[in-house]
Amino acid sequence: MAFFIQSHRWIDGLVPYRVAGSGITDDDRQMVLAAIEHWHSKTRIRFWPRTTESDYVKIVIKHSGGGGQSAIGRRGGIQDIPIDTGFNPPWALIHELAHAAGMFHEHNRPDRNQFVKVTSKKSSYAVEKNGIMVGPYDCHSTMAYESDPGFTYIPGACEVSGHGLSAGDIKGIGYVYDGALGSEVKTYHWSSGWTTAFFYEVGSSSYMFFLKEGTGAVDIHRVNPSGTVGDLVEHYDWTKGWTSAFFYKVAGKPYMFFLKKKDGTVHIHRVNWDGRVGDKVDEYQWTSGWTSAFFYEVGGQSYMFFLKAKDGTVHIHRVNADGTVGDKVIEYDWTSGWTTAFFYEVGDQPFMLFLKAKDGTVHIHRIETDGTVGEKIAQRDWSSGWTTGLFYQENGNPYMFFLKSWPPLPYGDPTAAARVQVLPDGTVGATLDRYQWTAGWTTAVVYRVAARPYVFLLKKDEGTARVRRIGPSL
Ligand SMILES: [Zn+2]
Numbered sequence: 001m002a003f004f005i006q007s008h009r010w011i012d013g014l015v016p017y018r019v020a021g022s023g024i025t026d027d028d029r030q031m032v033l034a035a036i037e038h039w040h041s042k043t044r045i046r047f048w049p050r051t052t053e054s055d056y057v058k059i060v061i062k063h064s065g066g067g068g069q070s071a072i073g074r075r076g077g078i079q080d081i082p083i084d085t086g087f088n089p090p091w092a093l094i095h096e097l098a099h100a101a102g103m104f105h106e107h108n109r110p111d112r113n114q115f116v117k118v119t120s121k122k123s124s125y126a127v128e129k130n131g132i133m134v135g136p137y138d139c140h141s142t143m144a145y146e147s148d149p150g151f152t153y154i155p156g157a158c159e160v161s162g163h164g165l166s167a168g169d170i171k172g173i174g175y176v177y178d179g180a181l182g183s184e185v186k187t188y189h190w191s192s193g194w195t196t197a198f199f200y201e202v203g204s205s206s207y208m209f210f211l212k213e214g215t216g217a218v219d220i221h222r223v224n225p226s227g228t229v230g231d232l233v234e235h236y237d238w239t240k241g242w243t244s245a246f247f248y249k250v251a252g253k254p255y256m257f258f259l260k261k262k263d264g265t266v267h268i269h270r271v272n273w274d275g276r277v278g279d280k281v282d283e284y285q286w287t288s289g290w291t292s293a294f295f296y297e298v299g300g301q302s303y304m305f306f307l308k309a310k311d312g313t314v315h316i317h318r319v320n321a322d323g324t325v326g327d328k329v330i331e332y333d334w335t336s337g338w339t340t341a342f343f344y345e346v347g348d349q350p351f352m353l354f355l356k357a358k359d360g361t362v363h364i365h366r367i368e369t370d371g372t373v374g375e376k377i378a379q380r381d382w383s384s385g386w387t388t389g390l391f392y393q394e395n396g397n398p399y400m401f402f403l404k405s406w407p408p409l410p411y412g413d414p415t416a417a418a419r420v421q422v423l424p425d426g427t428v429g430a431t432l433d434r435y436q437w438t439a440g441w442t443t444a445v446v447y448r449v450a451a452r453p454y455v456f457l458l459k460k461d462e463g464t465a466r467v468r469r470i471g472p473s474l
Helices: 026-042 091-101 167-178
Strands: 002-004 014-020 046-049 056-061 078-083 116-118 132-134 151-153 181-189 196-202 205-211 217-223 229-237 244-250 253-259 265-271 277-285 292-298 301-307 313-319 325-333 340-346 349-355 361-367 373-381 386-394 397-404 416-422 428-436 443-449 452-458 464-470
Touching: 002 167, 014 026, 014 091, 026 046, 026 056, 026 091, 056 091, 078 091, 132 167, 132 428, 167 397, 196 244, 196 443, 196 452, 205 244, 205 443, 244 292, 253 292, 292 340, 301 340, 340 386, 340 397, 349 386, 386 443, 397 443
Parallel strands: 014 046, 014 056, 056 078
Antiparallel strands: 002 132, 116 151, 181 464, 196 205, 205 217, 217 229, 244 253, 253 265, 265 277, 292 301, 301 313, 313 325, 340 349, 349 361, 361 373, 386 397, 397 416, 416 428, 443 452, 452 464
């Protein structure tokens, strides 16, 4: 399909460019515009005449023959694309712009030996080990040379045809850019201590719920159509100690679940149609120590998953039609240390991902049609410190976002945030983008308003919050 560099995305899918060189003719300009028009007609990437941006592409028209050239992805600063528009065919610039957008040649893929026999020893023909393969090898890609002195196609393996972006290129570019974090929409400087944040929708309005475990303060805000946090709808002063809180819907009715890890108190509330927390539906007094709790649906039945990080106890309960916690479906006695757990679906297949912050162990399990945890399908050994994991989908493509906030400052180096590729079989693939941020981000929420995706990020210790766009701005 397509083969991409890790990171080096153009923010919001916008690539500022200008045309330079001497003796530029109308034909030269026409060819540049035609190549850009091709990209605009098939992708959400936009090549934009540069104004004041410091990172941009400079298309340098030359008249000395030879092929074009481009760096791979956004490199920072000015990056030249020298090209002889008179000597090269029109699609050559489409190819160079693909490099600038982050695409490698198909013959640099790790699986290339099934398709090409590489004879050149030059480094430009070497396999790119850290690239991101999206889909199978694409012989129709604009990044697949028709013929080349450095390799030959294995007979029958590849029918190279067509120029310009292939269907596979277009899908790949969508995958890599649609889920990428975009520009910042707004920053907030709030009070410190917010430990829980989640997004929910009731009626046709969007809300964000914020809770301080340490004081029991709760704020509910409207979410504006622009993705920003809007007016305060309601403030509550509850008892302190609520460690888990989430929103869910059963039989079309909205509820919230609240849990105190320390003493096992659970409250379930209705949610009113104006977004406020309504009547208490039920309460329970459980054992202490539940650290993870979430809601999920499999085969039309609702469940809740509960986990104790300290000893690995897991309980799964059915959720009743009135929103209350029903019968226990199953319990497990796992190893200790699982600090992050979440549910997701790829295609129609449900999965759960489990992560240990302390040593970076990741397990992925299939979920059975009766809601129980099925076989482990993948295991990863990451670095330690990943504390938050989120699953989201854009244009049908699955992604995961992970945030590192352990150990807390000043001991750790919690500067890393990453977005990971989710493969069609539900396992996690290459890291599409890695972000180096300031330290201290503890909470992340992905949500959509007005059909656009956003990520909300929060630092508990200083109260800084930030909303960023996801995907291209167009
Ligand atoms: Zn090339």
